[in-house]
Amino acid sequence: MMNEFDHELTQRLDGIRQQGLLRELRRVDSPQSPRIEIGNRTLLNFSSNDYLGLANEPTLKEAAIRAVERYGAGAGGSRLICGSLAPHQELDETLAAFKGTEAAISFSTGYAAAMGAIGALLGKDDFLILDKLVHACIVDAARLCGAKLRVFGHNDLNDLEAKLKWAAERVQGPKSGVQSRKARTLVVTESVFSMDGDHAPLREMVELKEQYGAWLMVDEAHATGLYGAHRRGLAEELGVSHRIEVQMGTLGKALGASGGYICGSRALINYLINRARTFIFSTAPVPAAAAAATAGVRFVESSAGEERRNKLWRNVPTLPSTISAQLSTSRSAIIPILIGEEDKAVEAATALREQGIFIPAIRYPTVARGQARLRLTLSATHTDADLSQLITALKALDFRL
Numbered sequence: 471m472m473n474e475f476d477h478e479l480t481q482r483l484d485g486i487r488q489q490g491l492l493r494e495l496r497r498v499d500s501p502q503s504p505r506i507e508i509g510n511r512t513l514l515n516f517s518s519n520d521y522l523g524l525a526n527e528p529t530l531k532e533a534a535i536r537a538v539e540r541y542g543a544g545a546g547g548s549r550l551i552c553g554s555l556a557p558h559q560e561l562d563e564t565l566a567a568f569k570g571t572e573a574a575i576s577f578s579t580g581y582a583a584a585m586g587a588i589g590a591l592l593g594k595d596d597f598l599i600l601d602k603l604v605h606a607c608i609v610d611a612a613r614l615c616g617a618k619l620r621v622f623g624h625n626d627l628n629d630l631e632a633k634l635k636w637a638a639e640r641v642q643g644p645k646s647g648v649q650s651r652k653a654r655t656l657v658v659t660e661s662v663f664s665m666d667g668d669h670a671p672l673r674e675m676v677e678l679k680e681q682y683g684a685w686l687m688v689d690e691a692h693a694t695g696l697y698g699a700h701r702r703g704l705a706e707e708l709g710v711s712h713r714i715e716v717q718m719g720t721l722g723k724a725l726g727a728s729g730g731y732i733c734g735s736r737a738l739i740n741y742l743i744n745r746a747r748t749f750i751f752s753t754a755p756v757p758a759a760a761a762a763a764t765a766g767v768r769f770v771e772s773s774a775g776e777e778r779r780n781k782l783w784r785n786v787p788t789l790p791s792t793i794s795a796q797l798s799t800s801r802s803a804i805i806p807i808l809i810g811e812e813d814k815a816v817e818a819a820t821a822l823r824e825q826g827i828f829i830p831a832i833r834y835p836t837v838a839r840g841q842a843r844l845r846l847t848l849s850a851t852h853t854d855a856d857l858s859q860l861i862t863a864l865k866a867l868d869f870r871l
Contacts, residue, residue: 584689
């Protein structure tokens with residue numbers, strides 16, 4: 471007999487299923503690469519964020535193995551107790567040098583980085599202004615930090631300025647008391663948006679935040695390793711890195727490992743060490759992950775990293791040039807195939823799997839209702855033959871990219 475607890479959850483799951491939103495885990499029996507094994511089948515993978523193909527790169531694996539051999543499987547405690555092992559310190563120093571900032575701090579995930587940074591910087595007397603399409607981790611941080619929240623239309627500079635003006639009119643000076651401080655306004659955006667692959671107008675956003683005395687936090691999760699002369703991200707490519715107070719990113723995409731980070735001034739990093747709850751109260755990441763991430767950064771910085779990045783950009787134009795597409799004018803490895811209805815997106819993903827192509831359907835709440843899609847991503851390690859097979863499969867389903 472099903473108890474009351476399980477009965478209610480089963481009913482909730484039935485409701486999710488009826489909306490075409492039920493999700494299930496898929497066991498992958500292979501490393502991340504252009505081909506992955508799922509359910510005893512080998513599929514061409516066009517869904518990974520491993521843009522440079524580093525997740526299975528020998529140098530990263532070797533670094534992780536060496537870290538396990540020397541430092542063991544686990545960190546044993548939080549960074550502020552006994553868990554700040556040499557690989558963690560080395561990663562922080564490597565990230566700061568890579569990003570050209572005074573300091574950096576790594577977190578167990580990008581989600582933890584966003585939650586920790588925003589929660590530490592803002593409180594109930596502050597103001598937080600978000601792009602409508604920022605990642606869920608930033609949205610959740612906004613809800614939890616207690617700041618007064620406003621959302622501006624996606625990449626809409628006029629709407630952003632209106633929200634900045636609204637906040638500036640309400641910012642109060644310091645209250646009396648030793649611990650008091652002036653209310654602050656923080657603007658948060660992604661540089662390359664994860665679902666559409668379009669770019670934030672960072673130059674203009676920097677001008678606006680400086681005009682209204684706000685701070686800016688930019689999530690470079692889908693840009694780090696791919697843009698700029700040193701592959702630091704879109705902020706570097708646009709020449710505004712030094713004018714962004716909080717630079718956030720992840721280690722599990724182009725860098726091939728796992729975790730998240732915040733880069734910026736030494737004062738910022740010291741403050742987060744003392745106030746970011748997701749850092750203070752989390753066991754440090756396993757040393758293997760930190761060592762692999764350091765190796766990933768160093769690979770990206772090398773001539774081999776530049777060659778890998780260039781190979782990715784050679785792959786990207788293949789699809790738009792072959793199939794008519796409603797694509798962003800921004801250069802990106804993310805190509806959304808908009809479908810609309812959730813059930814139809816699932817059907818399309820299933821049809822592609824039958825042809826040996828793995829691109830799962832992206833549905834609410836990851837994207838807005840009625841905006842279901844296939845989120846196609848390209849890697850530097852996809853071959854011309856892989857791309858030809860994808861194009862053939864898409865044409866067979868009569869997609870109009």
